[in-house]
Amino acid sequence: MPQVKFFYGDSVPLEMHKVRVVQKLNLRTVEERLQAMSEAGSNTFLLKNKDVFLDMLTDSGVNAMSDKQVAAMMEADDSYAGSSTFTKLEEKVQELFGKKYYLPAHQGRACENIIARSFVSQGSIVPMNYHFTTTKSHIVLNGGSVVEVIPTEALEVNSENPFKGNLDLNQLEQLINEHGPEQIPFVRIEAGTNLIGGQPVSLANIKDTYKLCQKYGIMLVFDASLLADNLYFIKVREAEYKDADIRSITKEIADHTDIIYFSARKLGCARGGGICTNDVDAYNKMRELIPLFEGFLTYGGMSVREMEAMVVGLEETMDFNMVNQGPEFIAYMVGELQKRGVPVITPAGGLGCHLNAMEFVKHIPQEQYPAGALAAAIYIASGIRGMERGTLSEDRKSDGSEKLADMELVRLAMPRRVFTLSQVNYAIDRITWVYENRHLIEGLTFEDEPKILRFFLGKLKPVSDWQEQLTAKFKADFGDSL
Numbered sequence: 001m002p003q004v005k006f007f008y009g010d011s012v013p014l015e016m017h018k019v020r021v022v023q024k025l026n027l028r029t030v031e032e033r034l035q036a037m038s039e040a041g042s043n044t045f046l047l048k049n050k051d052v053f054l055d056m057l058t059d060s061g062v063n064a065m066s067d068k069q070v071a072a073m074m075e076a077d078d079s080y081a082g083s084s085t086f087t088k089l090e091e092k093v094q095e096l097f098g099k100k101y102y103l104p105a106h107q108g109r110a111c112e113n114i115i116a117r118s119f120v121s122q123g124s125i126v127p128m129n130y131h132f133t134t135t136k137s138h139i140v141l142n143g144g145s146v147v148e149v150i151p152t153e154a155l156e157v158n159s160e161n162p163f164k165g166n167l168d169l170n171q172l173e174q175l176i177n178e179h180g181p182e183q184i185p186f187v188r189i190e191a192g193t194n195l196i197g198g199q200p201v202s203l204a205n206i207k208d209t210y211k212l213c214q215k216y217g218i219m220l221v222f223d224a225s226l227l228a229d230n231l232y233f234i235k236v237r238e239a240e241y242k243d244a245d246i247r248s249i250t251k252e253i254a255d256h257t258d259i260i261y262f263s264a265r266k267l268g269c270a271r272g273g274g275i276c277t278n279d280v281d282a283y284n285k286m287r288e289l290i291p292l293f294e295g296f297l298t299y300g301g302m303s304v305r306e307m308e309a310m311v312v313g314l315e316e317t318m319d320f321n322m323v324n325q326g327p328e329f330i331a332y333m334v335g336e337l338q339k340r341g342v343p344v345i346t347p348a349g350g351l352g353c354h355l356n357a358m359e360f361v362k363h364i365p366q367e368q369y370p371a372g373a374l375a376a377a378i379y380i381a382s383g384i385r386g387m388e389r390g391t392l393s394e395d396r397k398s399d400g401s402e403k404l405a406d407m408e409l410v411r412l413a414m415p416r417r418v419f420t421l422s423q424v425n426y427a428i429d430r431i432t433w434v435y436e437n438r439h440l441i442e443g444l445t446f447e448d449e450p451k452i453l454r455f456f457l458g459k460l461k462p463v464s465d466w467q468e469q470l471t472a473k474f475k476a477d478f479g480d481s482l
């Protein structure tokens with residue numbers, strides 16, 4: 001905690017909010033957890049929340065709202081067209097990002113659909129720091145392909161690089177020269193690069209990328225879904241901005257982009273999204289698709305109540321004491337796991353704590369989804385639901401072979417302001433136990449495999465009775481404890 005020093009011992013993350021509404025949690029017995037995992041086809045997406053103790057699947061749509069957000073939802077202006085709630089939201093986006101035009105969309109991937117349909121065509125190449133699952137799918141669906149222009153360090157599990165999300169500008173310029181700018185509809189930068197462990201991009205890199213894009217007349221599209229964490233990292237890791245406030249950092253980022261889109265399920269702790277720009281031609285092109293896919297231009301598929309919550313949530317994101325909560329809890333969890341020898345992605349990023357399954361269960365071949373198997377094992381041992389981010393999250397190549405992922409991660413997301421430190425300590429304890437017993441974990445194989453985004457709905461089964469063995473070991477070590 002940079003702002004509060006402790007007198008005795010090491011600092012721990014300190015909540016700058018208090019809890020006033022609570023939700024009861026269930027922690028099932030280990031036998032019940034084994035049963036639930038089996039019914040879910042070893043896929044944590046298919047678990048029922050009533051069987052989950054700590055839901056660390058995602059930070060999407062599950063961040064804690066503030067009292068002011070909930071209060072704002074009560075005064076929403078419910079109308080199909082011309083709602084004053086929409087005007088409030090439009091003005092807040094204009095104020096924070098300095099972009100004149102705002103298009104509402106019901107979530108992040110809906111923005112990606114609109115952007116990809118508007119600008120990507122057969123043969124398009126879209127360079128970016130790293131793809132996100134839905135981003136890539138939309139680009140590919142429209143005939144384009146994604147090229148990641150990142151230094152090799154970005155994919156190194158442990159590194160000292162504070163900005164592993166940075167683009168490699170030499171690679172980017174080479175790519176532009178190779179294909180010509182006309183084949184590149186836009187360059188995309190993802191804040192808080194999700195799939196490589198919530199790793200931030202520096203403001204210096206955003207500015208340099210923008211300059212390069214301008215040189216070649218290519219648009220820069222910025223995915224701000226994970227902006228909150230990235231703002232924190234710019235302030236604490238980028239010397240030039242250590243005294244800058246979050247609002248001015250936000251504005252400076254926005255000034256160096258052509259289009260910004262975001263999932264408000266993450267940014268702004270509500271449920272919704274949107275696209276903003278100062279480019280009138282781009283705006284007109286995208287605008288046509290909003291009524292077709294999202295809804296009328298003054299709600300874009302969102303409920304007015306959520307829009308009110310977004311207005312307040314976006315404003316609250318300008319507070320350092322709000323954006324620091326996620327990253328500081330994550331840094332604590334990563335640090336404690338590291339002390340216990342558990343392989344984690346470093347430096348700690350945003351979004352969640354990322355376990356390195358490639359090392360954690362290195363005896364499991366990638367074709368048997370080590371990260372998926374580890375996520376299943378963690379649920380059985382703890383009732384904690386994490387998410388596989390590895391080969392399972394990739395779709396097969398067109399010839400049917402596996403596209404082995406660069407990284408095999410289990411993400412334990414830290415929804416903002418949701419968990420207490422004792423819950424995080426429980427997670428650390430149980431994950432350490434799983435690590436000590438990792439030799440018991442084996443792989444998974446598909447029983448029912450969807451063609452697109454298979455990780456959402458696919459069902460798998462363990463290659464042996466290892467889940468039963470793990471349960472028996474848990475019983476032996478923990479007795480009657482849940």
Ligand code: F0G
Pocket residue numbers: 057058059060107108109110132134190194223225226263264265273
């Ligand atoms: N971009 C990034 C960087 C994301 O992390 C997500 C969603 C999206 C776009 C799509 O937004 O979910 O509102 O449609 N990430 C979620 C996650 C799903 O769990 O990481 P969405």
